[in-house]
Amino acid sequence: MKTLEELRQFYDTTLINELIVLEAQRKAVVKKVGIAAAGILAVIAVVLIVMRGAMAQSAMFALFPVVFGLVVLGVITHLMARGYVGQFKDVVIYGIVKFIDETLSYSKHGYIGESVFRACEIFKRQPDRYKGDDLVAGKLGATEIEFSEIHAEYKTTTTDSKGRRKTHWHTIFKGLFFIGDFNKDFACEVVVLPDTAERFLGRLGQMFQSWNIGRGELIKLEDPEFEKLFAVYGDDQIQARYILSTSLMKRIVDFKKKTGRQIFLSFIRSRIYVAVSYNKSLFEPRLLRTLIDFAPIQGYFEDLQLAVGIVDDLNLNTRIWSKQ
Amino acid sequence: MTMLIVVIVIAAVIVVGIPILIYNSLVGKKNQVLNVFGSIDALLKKRYDLIPNLVSTVKTYMKHERGTLTDITELRAKAVSGKLSDDERVDLDNKISGMLGGIMVAVENYPDLKANQNFLQLQGAMNEIEEQISAARRAYNAAVTDYNNALEMFPSNIVASMMRYERKRLFEISEKERENVNVGELFKSE
Numbered sequence: 001m002k003t004l005e006e007l008r009q010f011y012d013t014t015l016i017n018e019l020i021v022l023e024a025q026r027k028a029v030v031k032k033v034g035i036a037a038a039g040i041l042a043v044i045a046v047v048l049i050v051m052r053g054a055m056a057q058s059a060m061f062a063l064f065p066v067v068f069g070l071v072v073l074g075v076i077t078h079l080m081a082r083g084y085v086g087q088f089k090d091v092v093i094y095g096i097v098k099f100i101d102e103t104l105s106y107s108k109h110g111y112i113g114e115s116v117f118r119a120c121e122i123f124k125r126q127p128d129r130y131k132g133d134d135l136v137a138g139k140l141g142a143t144e145i146e147f148s149e150i151h152a153e154y155k156t157t158t159t160d161s162k163g164r165r166k167t168h169w170h171t172i173f174k175g176l177f178f179i180g181d182f183n184k185d186f187a188c189e190v191v192v193l194p195d196t197a198e199r200f201l202g203r204l205g206q207m208f209q210s211w212n213i214g215r216g217e218l219i220k221l222e223d224p225e226f227e228k229l230f231a232v233y234g235d236d237q238i239q240a241r242y243i244l245s246t247s248l249m250k251r252i253v254d255f256k257k258k259t260g261r262q263i264f265l266s267f268i269r270s271r272i273y274v275a276v277s278y279n280k281s282l283f284e285p286r287l288l289r290t291l292i293d294f295a296p297i298q299g300y301f302e303d304l305q306l307a308v309g310i311v312d313d314l315n316l317n318t319r320i321w322s323k324q
Numbered sequence: 325m326t327m328l329i330v331v332i333v334i335a336a337v338i339v340v341g342i343p344i345l346i347y348n349s350l351v352g353k354k355n356q357v358l359n360v361f362g363s364i365d366a367l368l369k370k371r372y373d374l375i376p377n378l379v380s381t382v383k384t385y386m387k388h389e390r391g392t393l394t395d396i397t398e399l400r401a402k403a404v405s406g407k408l409s410d411d412e413r414v415d416l417d418n419k420i421s422g423m424l425g426g427i428m429v430a431v432e433n434y435p436d437l438k439a440n441q442n443f444l445q446l447q448g449a450m451n452e453i454e455e456q457i458s459a460a461r462r463a464y465n466a467a468v469t470d471y472n473n474a475l476e477m478f479p480s481n482i483v484a485s486m487m488r489y490e491r492k493r494l495f496e497i498s499e500k501e502r503e504n505v506n507v508g509e510l511f512k513s514e
Contacts, residue, residue: 241459
């Protein structure tokens with residue numbers, strides 16, 4: 001495990017030179033976007049003046065050009081920044097990944113496949129839109145791992161009274177999705193979900209949870225802290241406890257507290273799947289502020305370290321059973 | 325008039341239906357306890373099956389533990405013979421667990437044995453079966469707790485007393501086992 005001091009050293013000796021080069025690129029992109037923004041603003045102003053007459057009837061007409069202008073600006077920014085973002089990831093994120101562990105591979109456009117996401121049994125809704133990036137893969141000790149950012153959504157369409165159809169997108173999951181080789185062999189499926197019912201309703205909540213159709217049996221475990229945070233479903237009472245030993249339960253609780261976020265786990269065919277919810281995109285460079293700053297580098301490092309650290313936090317490298 | 329009939333029918337369904345649901349739920353819980361108990365038995369048998377292999381693998385290396393190894397083989401034969409009461413079986417199983425634990429600890433003194441591929445595989449298998457047995461015991465206690473709860477909580481306690489169901493005991497280690505196993509003592513019988 002690399003320390004913050006080591007990261008600081010890495011930043012001061014190697015990374016900072018790359019950042020200086022990228023900073024020049026960033027400034028160029030900001031300048032271009034600024035010019036584009038000015039241009040769009042001018043166009044909007046002209047349109048508004050021309051439409052003066054229409055605006056007297058309804059202020060709504062003013063909205064259309066403004067909104068349209070903003071959308072166009074957004075698209076232009078995205079297109080112009082693409083090259084810069086790509087460069088940033090190739091240099092900075094790649095550098096930090098290799099700094100954490102030389103043997104890990106990084107692919108900025110790669111992500112965990114949709115079929116794997118569906119197969120992990122955590123999220124029952126099928127995604128209508130699925131994307132991701134920043135795939136890291138490799139083997140730490142005896143454990144093979146793979147993780148990436150994932151954003152999965154489903155859509156609902158509503159038809160209002162005038163017959164207009166609107167599509168709404170809802171997030172199924174957004175955040176870090178991690179797959180690891182588990183240290184025990186097992187044939188059953190176990191899913192560990194965040195527990196809301198039990199926390200508020202106690203035993204009554206447990207009763208509602210056991211009615212959850214479409215999931216396996218509710219598995220009631222002994223660790224009270226674990227039970228308060230998670231609800232466990234599985235198809236075999238004994239195998240589920242074989243996987244979720246008392247020490248693993250404690251480690252999962254500690255890991256959840258460390259992330260401070262909602263986490264989901266599942267255990268299928270001797271692999272462990274961990275989904276950590278984030279409401280923002282990770283590993284994206286800032287456009288409007290300087291790159292020559294240790295704080296965001298520390299942020300990327302800590303996010304990566306969190307995922308890589310799952311192997312140690314959940315003790316996956318202890319291989320004292322028959323699986324090696 | 326029809327309203328009254330509807331109300332009576334609904335009331336009848338509730339009055340008859342709920343006890344039926346409770347009765348079925350109690351039977352389910354009782355059977356779950358038996359189910360898990362059976363699984364524990366199956367796992368214990370698996371563990372007994374590993375013992376001859378273990379004894380033959382370590383025999384040539386562990387010269388000082390010959391006595392314990394012979395003891396384990398004898399105890400295992402007794403356990404597998406099947407002519408024991410439930411209490412005797414639990415007692416025997418605890419004894420075997422203690423001895424197995426002692427042997428695994430004593431292995432530390434034999435670096436050749438520790439490096440032996442055969443032994444390492446066996447050790448992995450033993451750890452796995454021990455963990456499975458521990459998981460089964462936890463599952464048993466969970467099933468028993470569930471069953472005992474239903475027996476004592478309202479309203480299922482009414483139905484349970486009518487069925488004359490009784491509390492079941494959780495898996496506990498006896499007071500003797502709770503004292504730390506003295507590994508040195510284990511091997512003095514040479």
